[in-house]
Amino acid sequence: xxxxxxxxxxxxxxxxxxxxxxxxxxxxxxxxxxxxxxxxxxxxxxxxxxxxxxxxxxxxxxxxxxxxxxxxxxxxxxxxxxxxxxxxxxxxxxxxxxxxxxxxxxxxxxxxxxxxxxxxxxxxxxxxxxxxxxxxxxxxxxxxxxxxxxxxxxxxxxxxxxxxxxxxxxxxxxxxxxxxxxxxxxxxxxxxxxxxxx
Amino acid sequence: xxxxxxxxxxxxxxxxxxxxxxxxxxxxxxxxxxxxxxxxxxxxxxxxxxxxxxxxxxxxxxxxxxxxxxxxxxxxxxxxxxxxxxxxxxxxxxxxxxxxxxxxxxxxxxxxxxxxxxxxxxxxxxxxxxxxxxxxxxxxxxxxxxxxxxxxxxxxxxxxxxxxxxxxxxxxxxxxxxxxxxxxxxxxxxxxxxxxxxxxxxxxxxxxxxxxxxxxxxxxxxxxxxxxxxxxxxxxxxxxxxxxxxxxxxxxx
Numbered sequence: 269x270x271x272x273x274x275x276x277x278x279x280x281x282x283x284x285x286x287x288x289x290x291x292x293x294x295x296x297x298x299x300x301x302x303x304x305x306x307x308x309x310x311x312x313x314x315x316x317x318x319x320x321x322x323x324x325x326x327x328x329x330x331x332x333x334x335x336x337x338x339x340x341x342x343x344x345x346x347x348x349x350x351x352x353x354x355x356x357x358x359x360x361x362x363x364x365x366x367x368x369x370x371x372x373x374x375x376x377x378x379x380x381x382x383x384x385x386x387x388x389x390x391x392x393x394x395x396x397x398x399x400x401x402x403x404x405x406x407x408x409x410x411x412x413x414x415x416x417x418x419x420x421x422x423x424x425x426x427x428x429x430x431x432x433x434x435x436x437x438x439x440x441x442x443x444x445x446x447x448x449x450x451x452x453x454x455x456x457x458x459x460x461x462x463x464x465x466x
Numbered sequence: 467x468x469x470x471x472x473x474x475x476x477x478x479x480x481x482x483x484x485x486x487x488x489x490x491x492x493x494x495x496x497x498x499x500x501x502x503x504x505x506x507x508x509x510x511x512x513x514x515x516x517x518x519x520x521x522x523x524x525x526x527x528x529x530x531x532x533x534x535x536x537x538x539x540x541x542x543x544x545x546x547x548x549x550x551x552x553x554x555x556x557x558x559x560x561x562x563x564x565x566x567x568x569x570x571x572x573x574x575x576x577x578x579x580x581x582x583x584x585x586x587x588x589x590x591x592x593x594x595x596x597x598x599x600x601x602x603x604x605x606x607x608x609x610x611x612x613x614x615x616x617x618x619x620x621x622x623x624x625x626x627x628x629x630x631x632x633x634x635x636x637x638x639x640x641x642x643x644x645x646x647x648x649x650x651x652x653x654x655x656x657x658x659x660x661x662x663x664x665x666x667x668x669x670x671x672x673x674x675x676x677x678x679x680x681x682x683x684x685x686x687x688x689x690x691x692x693x694x695x696x697x698x699x700x701x702x703x704x705x706x707x708x709x710x711x712x713x714x715x716x717x718x719x
Contacts, residue, residue, distance in 0.1 A: 382662070412632075456540060
């Protein structure tokens with residue numbers, strides 16, 4: 269089962285439809301009790317602070333940590349990946365889920381903000397999430413905050429903009445993508461298909 | 467590298483696509499989902515749907531259309547027209563749209579931009595402006611270009627961005643429907659003044675016009691409606707021209 273967390277994230281419907289398009293039967297869950305054994309998707313559009321607050325109101329943070337410990341496969345999309353980190357300049361007083369060490373930053377002025385549109389992925393390591401996806405493929409981004417490129421063990425691909433940033437992360441059973449696979453046509457669908465098949 | 471986007475715009479009313487020439491004389495040009503699918507396959511980078519229904523009836527029809535489009539295509543799309551509140555925005559976004567475009571309602575209630583950006587993030591809020599040349603500057607119009615509000619279009623663009631708009635869709639009313647090219651002077655003026663992406667709209671008639679809107683108008687994306695609907699030009703022809711002119715473009719798609 270693919271469990272998609274509904275915490276009022278704006279792109280919920282598109283994410284659900286993309287999984288259905290791929291033949292999966294995703295289940296939308298609004299509280300941990302509704303979870304059915306399987307994978308977890310954290311979609312997301314909007315503010316880091318609002319997203320964390322909405323997850324807390326629905327008692328998800330502890331549940332997600334437990335599931336992560338049990339080895340459940342989990343993927344965060346857009347703000348959904350940012351909240352897997354420790355903190356963000358978008359909401360300095362809010363603590364993230366802290367699966368990964370790093371602080372999310374706002375793009376520096378100079379380039380246009382938000383970083384909006386199709387940009388290329390630059391892979392640095394092979395990963396099953398990117399199976400059948402060519403290095404340099406275009407995916408759709410829409411964000412004003414980014415995960416800084418850091419020397420670390422979790423970065424799978426990055427992207428070049430006014431600041432280079434981490435676009436795909438993975439460590440053990442935790443995955444995340446900064447772009448919107450549900451809106452990235454064939455490339456995005458391939459990535460979601462890979463997640464289904466992991 | 468971030469590419470320049472090519473965006474077909476579909477004017478819809480009662481769940482059907484219509485063609486707009488200088489904002490009047492409407493001709494039916496098909497089913498929105500079918501059109502969306504066609505453009506998705508043709509390589510459109512994004513789509514814009516503008517609901518030109520004047521009244522607030524038909525919101526259910528619009529939501530149903532948004533839902534059907536989102537279920538069929540997997541590229542980003544913006545929905546605009548008659549969106550007056552954060553609740554309206556939420557309804558449309560929850561149906562699968564990526565961005566909301568507001569025009570008249572933003573001018574009447576500029577705080578709506580801020581509220582929308584706070585609720586969904588700036589990247590969801592597009593402010594659309596209809597501008598008409600007035601001497602050395604441009605005046606802003608509301609209600610699909612019917613009324614002047616005596617507000618400088620460049621100043622308004624700056625204010626919209628300060629209030630939280632994540633993108634601007636700039637339509638030149640002078641150029642719209644003429645097929646003689648975009649108002650690149652207007653576009654460049656706005657693009658240089660703001661920090662967010664600018665979508666060029668109004669006046670496209672030939673491949674060269676799109677190239678010029680990027681090169682001289684400094685646009686981040688280019689939009690056209692009837693030109694695409696009646697197959698006068700294909701998206702691929704524009705992409706080839708961009709590529710030749712070394713404008714970053716998504717190829718192959």
